[in-house]
Amino acid sequence: MHRLIASPFLSDYLLLHPGHPSGVRIPEARYNELRALTGPDAAPVWLHDAARQAWGLTLDRPPTADLLVRERSRYGYAKASWEINLGCDYDCEFCYLGEKRFEGLDWQGKQQLLRTMRDAGVLWLQITGGEALIDPEFGAAYEYAHQLGMMVQVSSNGSSLRKAPIRELFARHRPYRLTLSVYGATAETYEKVTRNRGSFGRFLDGLDAARADGLPVRLNVIVSDDNAHEVDDMVALCKRYGFPHQVFTNMSPTIDGEANPLASQAEAHMTPRSVFTGCNAGHTFFHVNPHGIASICKVGRDPSVNLITEGLATLPRLGQIAESLQLRTGGCSGCTKVGTCRTCRPLAKLYQEAGDRRELYCQHGGYGS
Known part of the structure; x- marks a missing residue:
């Protein structure tokens, strides 16, 4: 290799x-x-x-x-994220994916998709889920992405990092980053959030394995109303392991525009987003779901293109889709605070579909003004 x-x-x-x-x-x-x-x-x-x-x-x-x-690509994409499977061993109430089904491409389809992303120019690939590590073909897909010359990042809840096959895989082909979520600092709180008995012990075993193996871990502290009382302890846990961390306090509606995650927010801990000044979604970056359907990002999923049935030549449409999705229509048309808006238009659309709790995303609504 x-x-x-x-x-x-x-x-x-x-x-x-x-x-x-x-x-x-x-x-x-x-x-x-x-x-x-x-x-x-x-x-x-x-x-x-x-x-x-x-x-x-x-x-x-x-x-x-x-x-x-690696060969040059005329398509100009550099990064992509891929949900290998939406299935998960956790059942967090605030998950933005909504219904997490175990389904997606077969192995032949996964190989085709990875080659397509390589041919699009993708050099940096994030494999996520659901819980990526529990997909039966995660190991084969991860190894194949390495063979194709991709720099692979993995996002996970860490529950499977303790397992010998995963440790051996990461020893052979080291990820350039391993991003893990932290849901609590005690078993009681962590397992209340994940609704999975024994999950805290497996998580700590995973952290121990990652530290022993010298993996490049970054921790995301996810704050909800069920664990907000342990924020300081979760940060202390990150520091004890010596891994860099970030704290995330703002939930989003599900990708289908359902409001369920918003009810789990610890609103006293929420912080204003930075001013949205645009991004490269759809132009140099794209997202792919478990069925090989590509969208500009994880938030703006519709319209989309099917990389399996339509092929690589359809990818340039994403740039046009990105521009159309950023147009301020519906509840955002005629906004007087466009220059200081903190929310991209696709995310604002999800909030509006979820019941338009304007105070959570809009300066006109009072939050972050």
């Missing part, structure tokens, strides 16, 4: 070491030089130097054995 990746990335060219977030920017001439290497050709001196200086790597094999050179 390759230890280095040379790849186009938007208007740049990068040299990367799988499993490590740092990279080396290289000029186009050096990318072309690597692309032209064949068989027993000696690796250029600058490649040896870059690998040693950036990651402490010694290249002692023919470069074609250590290096994967």
Whole structure:
């Protein structure tokens, strides 16, 4: 398996070491030089130097054995997120996915989808769920993404990190980031939130395994009305393990516009969002659901394109969809605070479909004004 990746990335060219977030920017001439290497050709001196200086790597094999050179893509996408399966072993009341069904593409379809994303130019791939690690084909899909030259991040609840097959998989192919959610600092609270008996012990076992294996973990502290009394203790838990963390306090409606998650918010802990100034969703980034249906992001899911039945050529439509979804229509048309709005239009639309609790997302409604 390759230890280095040379790849186009938007208007740049990068040299990367799988499993490590740092990279080396290289000029186009050096990318072309690597692309032209064949068989027993000696690796250029600058490649040896870059690998040693950036990651402490010694290249002692023919470069074609250590290096994967990704081809240019005319589609211009750099990042994607993929829900491999919406099924989950937890049943959190505030989950934005709503009904979490165990369904999706078969293995052949997953392979086709991953190749399509590679051909679209996707270099950085987030695999999420549901709970990604419990998908029966997660290991095979994760390994295949690595073979295709993707830098893979995994989002998980951590309940399966203690398992030997997962530990062995991540030892062979290290993720560049492993993002785990924290739902409580005690068994009583954590299991009340997840509605899964024994889940706290499995979570801590997963954290222990990740720390022992030196995995690049980042923790997301999720605050709800059921665990808000343990916010400080959850942060302290993150610090004890030595993992960086972020605290998230604002819930969103489900992807179908249902209001259920909003009732679980700890409103005293909510914070105003930053001013929304636009994003690259649909242009250099896209999201894919378990059936291979691509949308501009996890929030703006409709309209969409089907990468399995329509193919790669349909992806450029996402840019047009992104522009149309950002138009301020319906409850946002004629808004006088467009310049300081804190909510993207697709998310505002979900709030409106969920009953228009305007104080949760709109400055006109009072919250964050």
